[in-house]
Amino acid sequence: MYEYQKYGRYFAQCAHAMEELVADELVELGATKPVPKYRGVYFEADPEAFYRINYRSRLVNRILAPIITFQCHSDRYLYKTAGKIDWSEFLGVDQSLVINANASDSNVNHSQYATQRLKDAIVDQFRERTGKRPSIDRLNADVWLNLSIHKNRAIISLDASGGSLHRRGYRLDAREAPLQETLGAAIIRLSGWRGETPLVDPMCGSGTLLAEALLAAGNVPASWLRMADKTPVATLPDFDAGLWQRIKDEAAAEIKPLPTDLVSGSDLSTQALDAARANLARLPGSPKPKLTRQDFRTIKSLENVTIITNPPYGRRIGDKGEIVKLYREFGDFLKQRCTNSTAWILCGDMELVKSIGLRTKQRIPLYNGQLECRLVEVPVY
Ligand SMILES: C[S@@+](CC[C@H](N)C(=O)[O-])C[C@H]1O[C@@H](n2cnc3c(N)ncnc32)[C@H](O)[C@@H]1O
Incomplete structure (x- = not known):
């Protein structure tokens, strides 16, 4: 049992100064106990609210489902701790993976290096167990992971949004200084x-x-176009396809001219x-x-x-x-x-x-x- 399966507790990443606004939006969509932090909001949600937030939030950049939180004083410890997670619960050896990381005010301060170590831990575990390893795909990965290290506190999460939700899918043409x-x-x-x-x-x-x-x-749900034919939450181990479809149908019924x-x-x-x-x-x-x-x-x-x-x-x-x-x-x-x-x-x-x-x-x-x-x-x- 990992954190998100136990607690139904998530983190909605957003731009700085938008935290309070995001907390209000999350509650409107069914979240409870919002706790604004720097560039994001912790919240709790049942599966229904969690899917609704994923599909409809206009303000959130990514929804993260924490797998594990730990004190991380070295890259060796990062590798060791990540190696204790049973990665086969989250991805198959034939699937592709991408990791986004940010690191600040910590002994492991280099996000690219931290990404590398987490990737090594996952890949080595698969290789030892099966002789094969999942591939890396930076653009269209099957499973998106997020690693955040701040003041030596590390959180490894599933990125339930499959990349940034600001990419709605309508703005394929952009000119000078477009707004996110x-x-x-x-x-x-x-x-x-x-x-x-x-x-x-x-x-x-x-x-x-x-x-x-x-x-x-x-x-119109913010991810109406983005999630027309891809379903990032489907990469979560407890994905409920029936519930997801119900949330999409419920949103479709509310669209006005x-x-x-x-x-x-x-x-x-x-x-x-x-x-x-x-x-x-x-x-x-x-x-x-x-x-x-x-x-x-x-x-x-x-x-x-x-x-x-x-x-x-x-x-x-x-x-x-x-x-x-x-x-x-x-x-x-x-x-x-x-x-x-x-x-x-x-x-x-x-x-x-x-x-x-x-x-x-x-x-x-x-x-x-x-x-x-x-x-x-x-x-x-
Ligand atoms: C920062 S951009 C706006 C970006 C826009 N909000 C978006 O997301 O794509 C500013 C725009 O102002 C336009 N602009 C600059 N001076 C202008 C003027 N005098 N009259 C009308 N448009 C002007 C530029 O052509 C540019 O497209």
């Missing part, structure tokens, strides 16, 4: 937009915010708009929201709408001086031509927030990769 889908979903959730009022992204890039808004308003007519976007870049069109067309019903090639500075007015956007950051694309000017002009645009609207803007830093030159109602810290950003709510009266 989980971050896009967090922004939509924080904005409170649920498909009642028009929503506009005037710098829509590859369309991530529009896609996440449509998925959320249509109640997407409010495509309420959603629109524009961007300067033709390539970005082509990518956005292709991405959005992969959502259920192949929605074709209005997408226009336009500089926001030439938009006549956007009144009584919700504006949700993520302008260029300055650090990743473009020059800082230019970006400050762009935020100032965007602030002017809001002030002069967006009466009775609310704008939600993901800003690269506080200096850019100030450049908008409008009073903010909320400034919510969020991370875009390593970049600490602020999501600001700007009501325009």
Whole structure:
């Protein structure tokens, strides 16, 4: 009996600063006892809630099912402890495997080396017992494992998501600095937009915010496309195919028509708009929201709408001086031509927030990769 079979206790990995938001989402999907930690949330779930979370969570990057937790002061001990697990309970010798690891503040501080040692322990056990070994497949492995070592505490887990859940399957085309889908979903959730009022992204890039808004308003499970023909939880030893199908059917019955007519976007870049069109067309019903090639500075007015956007950051694309000017002009645009609207803007830093030159109602810290950003709510009266 390993940890997850005994306790039904899991870890939902997410971006830093999203932990509380993730805890709320987990509880909505049926989890209990959420405990937010750095970049993730521990939670408990019965099999039904566990499958629902896997299929429907919009904010979580990976769901991990811990197999074993132990004090790990050396790579030799890592190898020895991993060798005591009966790996045949988790994978077959003819299956492929991938290990993702992170190590920090520990004697074993090198994640690649830690991965190597865990892999050696597994492979050596199979070789001794059967004369054969499972293969490694970094992209399409049958079984995904996760190793985390922090302050010499190691956790080996099954990765029940089979890689990062932000890869929903619709964004095959991406242009400059696209948002991670989980971050896009967090922004939509924080904005409170649920498909009642028009929503506009005037710098829509590859369309991530529009896609996440449509998925959320249509109640489409986040992994609807990703898990259409693959079932990562099926790699868990106690997988219940009937229950999994029931969870998928229950979610399918709750899908509503997407409010495509309420959603629109524009961007300067033709390539970005082509990518956005292709991405959005992969959502259920192949929605074709209005997408226009336009500089926001030439938009006549956007009144009584919700504006949700993520302008260029300055650090990743473009020059800082230019970006400050762009935020100032965007602030002017809001002030002069967006009466009775609310704008939600993901800003690269506080200096850019100030450049908008409008009073903010909320400034919510969020991370875009390593970049600490602020999501600001700007009501325009
Ligand atoms: C950070 S990207 C947006 C990424 C998008 N959220 C996504 O996930 O793909 C910023 C976008 O702003 C666009 N842009 C920059 N200046 C603009 C302007 N003056 N008017 C309209 N779009 C502009 C760029 O072409 C780029 O696609």
